[in-house]
Amino acid sequence: MADTVIKATDLNLAFSTDDGQVEALRDVNLDIRKGEFVSLIGPSGCGKTSFLRVVAALESPTGGALTVNGMRPDEARRARAYGYVFQAAGLYPWRTIAANVRLPLEIMRYDREERNERVRRVIDLVGLSGFENRFPWQLSGGMQQRASIARALAFDADILLMDEPFGALDEIVRDHLNEQLLSLWRRTGKTIGFVTHSIPEAVYLSNRIVVMSPRPGRITAIIESDLPDERPLEIRDSPEFIAIARRVRQELRAGGFDD
Amino acid sequence: MINRLVAAALPVTLVTAAIIAAWYVAAVSLNSEWAEKQAERAGTELTWRELIAETMSQERPRLAAPHQVMTELWDTVVNKKITSKRSLVFHGRITLSATILGFVIGTALGILLAVGIVHNRAMDLGVMPWAIASQAIPILALAPMIIVVLYSIGLSGLLPKAVISAYLSFFPVVVGMVAGLRSPESMDMDLLDTYAANRWQIFWKLRLPASMPFLFASLKVGVAASLVGAIVGELPTGAVAGLGARLLAGSYYGQTIQIWSALLAAAALAAMLVGLIGLAQKITLSRMGLAG
Numbered sequence: 001m002a003d004t005v006i007k008a009t010d011l012n013l014a015f016s017t018d019d020g021q022v023e024a025l026r027d028v029n030l031d032i033r034k035g036e037f038v039s040l041i042g043p044s045g046c047g048k049t050s051f052l053r054v055v056a057a058l059e060s061p062t063g064g065a066l067t068v069n070g071m072r073p074d075e076a077r078r079a080r081a082y083g084y085v086f087q088a089a090g091l092y093p094w095r096t097i098a099a100n101v102r103l104p105l106e107i108m109r110y111d112r113e114e115r116n117e118r119v120r121r122v123i124d125l126v127g128l129s130g131f132e133n134r135f136p137w138q139l140s141g142g143m144q145q146r147a148s149i150a151r152a153l154a155f156d157a158d159i160l161l162m163d164e165p166f167g168a169l170d171e172i173v174r175d176h177l178n179e180q181l182l183s184l185w186r187r188t189g190k191t192i193g194f195v196t197h198s199i200p201e202a203v204y205l206s207n208r209i210v211v212m213s214p215r216p217g218r219i220t221a222i223i224e225s226d227l228p229d230e231r232p233l234e235i236r237d238s239p240e241f242i243a244i245a246r247r248v249r250q251e252l253r254a255g256g257f258d259d
Numbered sequence: 260m261i262n263r264l265v266a267a268a269l270p271v272t273l274v275t276a277a278i279i280a281a282w283y284v285a286a287v288s289l290n291s292e293w294a295e296k297q298a299e300r301a302g303t304e305l306t307w308r309e310l311i312a313e314t315m316s317q318e319r320p321r322l323a324a325p326h327q328v329m330t331e332l333w334d335t336v337v338n339k340k341i342t343s344k345r346s347l348v349f350h351g352r353i354t355l356s357a358t359i360l361g362f363v364i365g366t367a368l369g370i371l372l373a374v375g376i377v378h379n380r381a382m383d384l385g386v387m388p389w390a391i392a393s394q395a396i397p398i399l400a401l402a403p404m405i406i407v408v409l410y411s412i413g414l415s416g417l418l419p420k421a422v423i424s425a426y427l428s429f430f431p432v433v434v435g436m437v438a439g440l441r442s443p444e445s446m447d448m449d450l451l452d453t454y455a456a457n458r459w460q461i462f463w464k465l466r467l468p469a470s471m472p473f474l475f476a477s478l479k480v481g482v483a484a485s486l487v488g489a490i491v492g493e494l495p496t497g498a499v500a501g502l503g504a505r506l507l508a509g510s511y512y513g514q515t516i517q518i519w520s521a522l523l524a525a526a527a528l529a530a531m532l533v534g535l536i537g538l539a540q541k542i543t544l545s546r547m548g549l550a551g
Contacts, residue, residue: 058449077455084453090446094468094547103464107454135548 005069005159005191006032006055012063013050013217023216024050027064030210030219034158037185037192039202040210041248042255047217048195048210052161055193056084068159080108082159083152087167089144091136091151098123098132101151108155122150125184142173149181153188162194166201175233178204182231199252200236203227203245211248213255221251279325283315286324290314293321323516331520344500347524353501355528357417357489361424362482368425369432369481370474376433377440377466378458387437394430398423398488403495420501424488428481435477439470472549475540482532490525502528 013025025047032038040048053059054066057073068076076082083104091100098119105115123129126146136144145165152160166174178201185192196202202209203225211221225244227235235241294313298305305313315324323331332347339346372390375382402423409419443465451461493503502525509518 056453058452077453080455082453084450086446086450088446090450092447092465092468094471094549096548104454107451107456107460107464137548 003034004031005034006030006067006193008051008054008064008066010064011051011054011061011066013047013054013059014062024059025054025061026216026218028217028219030222032191032193034191035189036208037194037206038208038210039194039196039206040212041196041199041202042212042217042252043197043214045214045217046212046255047214048212049163050217051212052084052163052193052195056082056161080155080157082161083155083157085145085148085152085160085162085165087164089136089141089148091144091147093136096133096135097128097139097147100136100147101154104151104155110155118154122153123147125153126150127180140173142169142177145169145177146180149184153184158191160190160192162192164195164197167197174198174201179233181205186229199245199248203241203248204231204233204236209244209248211251211255213252220255223247223251282322282325286320286322287311287314289321290317290324293317318516319513320515323519327516328519328523331516332523335520336524347502347505347520350500350502350505350521351524351528354486354489354493354503354525357420357492357501358424358482358485358528358532360417360421361426361488362428362485364421365425365428365481365485366432366478369429369477370436372429372433373436373440374462376437378462387433390430390433393426398427398491399494401426402491406492406495420489420492423492424485427484427488431477431480431484432474435473435480436470439473440466442473443469468547471547472544475536475544478536478540479533482536483529486525486529486532 008028008030011025011028011030012023015022015024028047028051030051040051042048050059054061055068055073057077066073069079069081071079071081091097092103095103101119101123102115105118110118119132123132126149128143128146128150131139131143131147136147139147149162149165166177169177182205192205194202194205206225209223209225210219211223212218213220223244227240227244291310291314294310294317295305297313314320315327320327335345335347339348341348341352343349372382372386376386377383405423405426406415406419409415409422440462447465447469448461451465456464490501490503490506493499493501494507502521505521506518509515509521
């Protein structure tokens with residue numbers, strides 16, 4: 001398909017540990033199309049984060065193939081294909097918010113004028129105008145995570161990879177950021193790969209929900225969402241939303257988990 | 260504000276007072292033997308008061324009393340011209356210049372070695388054991404060798420002392436900087452990987468700024484070691500000049516008061532150097548938002 005941006009074919013990833021081989025991913029096949037919001041959900045050890053890390057070329061697959069925009073992951077990385085948002089905001093404490101957002105632009109050698117313009121634009125986009133000169137510790141956890149999203153958006157990557165970005169935040173902040181992320185996605189038309197272990201979050205945000213299960217890490221179901229693009233928070237009380245959430249929960253339970 | 264100042268000064272004052280009191284007690288008990296012998300030879304008997312007064316005014320006491328040391332310090336720091344060979348400022352400046360040169364060399368060497376160790380596996384395995392072994396050799400044994408070897412290739416004066424000083428001060432910098440350059444967490448490194456940053460960029464944008472708190476802690480240890488190195492370096496030079504020479508001359512002639520005042524001057528110098536680095540640390544880290 002022409003508009004496939006991430007394509008995994010029989011993807012395998014194994015780690016050697018003291019307890020022997022661990023299969024983080026086994027025979028994973030997944031196509032993510034341009035402009036899609038795809039969530040990966042599953043219990044710990046199901047390989048959802050590992051999949052994202054393979055896409056970002058932070059891990060090398062031990063079998064199968066994966067392409068990003070038709071390129072190998074490391075080529076795609078050099079072509080600035082994606083921005084990555086980690087579980088923790090991971091802002092450098094010695095840099096102000098603006099300087100943190102500017103970091104990728106410095107490394108990618110944007111000129112000074114363009115750097116300042118882009119920093120201003122993405123900080124505005126995530127609603128942090130006025131906090132440019134604060135240091136990270138002066139901001140709440142939610143604001144720090146917004147700054148880290150701004151940092152991933154600062155260069156024009158078409159793909160945004162997000163690894164449980166809101167996992168450490170309380171539910172009220174998380175709801176708020178979910179709403180903002182959806183509106184940001186609609187405005188920018190980015191392709192988003194989003195890892196979560198929250199069923200409501202996955203259903204609320206996604207076009208498609210990829211359910212994974214552990215030992216070995218694999219995809220057990222892919223659930224299409226027919227919710228409208230415009231999603232107020234109240235949509236979570238609608239029968240359609242509840243029906244999708246129920247299907248996700250059933251698939252998760254069928255996949256089993258380690259506890 | 261004043262209350263807080265008092266609260267901060269009180270513990271220091273108490274400890275100082277306790278040390279001075281203990282010092283006087285020790286001076287009386289160590290010096291009384293000589294005073295009693297003197298009295299015996301003169302065929303006189305000393306009262307308690309006379310005995311105590313005697314123990315505090317000897318010319319070459321076993322343990323100089325604090326006020327004797329202070330008087331000597333005042334005399335040799337303030338009353339002598341700083342160009343005079345009897346001025347402690349004259350000797351202090353000589354030691355200080357060797358200390359600073361040695362500290363700069365040692366710090367530069369320590370940082371370079373740490374950068375190499377962090378970036379090169381062969382250096383990681385090869386250099387660290389030698390660095391540790393180097394510190395296991397008593398500097399007192401090594402210093403004369405360094406002086407002799409450098410003299411034979413025509414180097415004397417400031418540089419040999421600075422080399423000994425650097426020999427002592429590079430080590431804490433290596434250890435601290437290796438830990439500091441390795442302190443970024445794997446997520447911080449992964450982030451730069453996702454930007455396809457090269458090693459040079461990872462060093463400047465992440466490793467180096469992350470190492471700053473470690474560097475300053477090492478510099479404080481390093482500068483004190485530098486001073487020790489410079490003083491030790493002055494001992495085998497035939498007691499020409501410097502605080503070390505002053506110590507040596509004092510011990511040749513049993514001038515305990517002179518030894519103690521040189522020791523106190525060295526301690527004050529060390530405190531001043533460590534204080535300056537602490538100040539630089541405070542300014543740098545608070546500018547970096549790492550209020551430490």
